[in-house]
Amino acid sequence: MNVHDPGPPGDSGLTVRDLAVSYGPVTALRGISLDVPRGSVVTVLGGNGAGKSTLLRAISGTLRFHRGGITAGEIGFDRARLSGAATSAVVSHGVVQVPEGRKVFARMTVEENLRAGALGARDRRAAAEARERVLTLFPVLAERARQRAGLLSGGEQQMLAIGRALMARPKMLLLDEPTLGLAPMMAARIADTVREINSQGTTVLLVEQNAAMALSLASHAYVLEVGEIVLSGPAAELAESDEVRRRYLGIGDDRDEALLSGAAPARPALTRWSA
Numbered sequence: 001m002n003v004h005d006p007g008p009p010g011d012s013g014l015t016v017r018d019l020a021v022s023y024g025p026v027t028a029l030r031g032i033s034l035d036v037p038r039g040s041v042v043t044v045l046g047g048n049g050a051g052k053s054t055l056l057r058a059i060s061g062t063l064r065f066h067r068g069g070i071t072a073g074e075i076g077f078d079r080a081r082l083s084g085a086a087t088s089a090v091v092s093h094g095v096v097q098v099p100e101g102r103k104v105f106a107r108m109t110v111e112e113n114l115r116a117g118a119l120g121a122r123d124r125r126a127a128a129e130a131r132e133r134v135l136t137l138f139p140v141l142a143e144r145a146r147q148r149a150g151l152l153s154g155g156e157q158q159m160l161a162i163g164r165a166l167m168a169r170p171k172m173l174l175l176d177e178p179t180l181g182l183a184p185m186m187a188a189r190i191a192d193t194v195r196e197i198n199s200q201g202t203t204v205l206l207v208e209q210n211a212a213m214a215l216s217l218a219s220h221a222y223v224l225e226v227g228e229i230v231l232s233g234p235a236a237e238l239a240e241s242d243e244v245r246r247r248y249l250g251i252g253d254d255r256d257e258a259l260l261s262g263a264a265p266a267r268p269a270l271t272r273w274s275a
């Protein structure tokens, strides 16, 4: 990948070119270019405040709800221009976000939450198939169908949030820190589910602070720091890079080592984005 000439937006998957985002006078992202090829899992790593959520908001058309806006650049998905599009238009192009903090409708039942995810679906058979897929992926949601979502555990709420997004039958899922605050066992289950969703054909853009988990899932990774991409490359190679190991994985952390095992690099092919 060439840093300074990422090429024209393609017609397969998501392309972000030279994106800049501000919240009023605060610039949160600048010069962001990245690709999420159709069928892949790509991750964006970064610490608190790096701009991960802002990136997803820009793609999903939800920046305006946070008093933010795109000030430069383009976002495209399968020939459609997403930059400047309303949230509903982005969803109708097949791109759906699962927000950070889960944000299920706590007073509604699990079933009602899932139905809310299918609002606007005209094809009832397709909606029924989507529901079937969600309940197969997350059997616990079938067991708890009549319970209020607010009574679910944190991990179950995350499953419901992902399930609700899948009800819209997305081509691409935008996941904002899906394992945040979850116990390691539950985080591993969510990771397995993301793998499964992807293997069923859904493209995934995953933003995460949990670098070990994210790098074990993704084929390609970008590292975001203070609103800019500072490093990118194949996930297996990033996982082996000294900088990522030191800053995001913690050298000598057995749990991370175990999660990363099997991610053997061929040869370094990382791209450094700034001098």
Ligand SMILES: Nc1ncnc2c1ncn2[C@@H]1O[C@H](COP(=O)(O)OP(=O)(O)OP(=O)(O)O)[C@@H](O)[C@H]1O
Pocket (backbone or CB within 6 Å): 023, 026, 027, 028, 046, 047, 048, 049, 050, 051, 052, 053, 054, 055, 066, 067, 068, 209
């Ligand atoms: N609604 C907002 N108004 C003003 N500034 C904001 C707003 N939302 C985010 N920011 C700022 O934009 C920058 C990026 O924030 P963002 O939430 O995208 O980071 P993040 O990487 O998702 O962090 P975290 O993991 O803590 O959520 C930060 O400096 C943050 O303070």
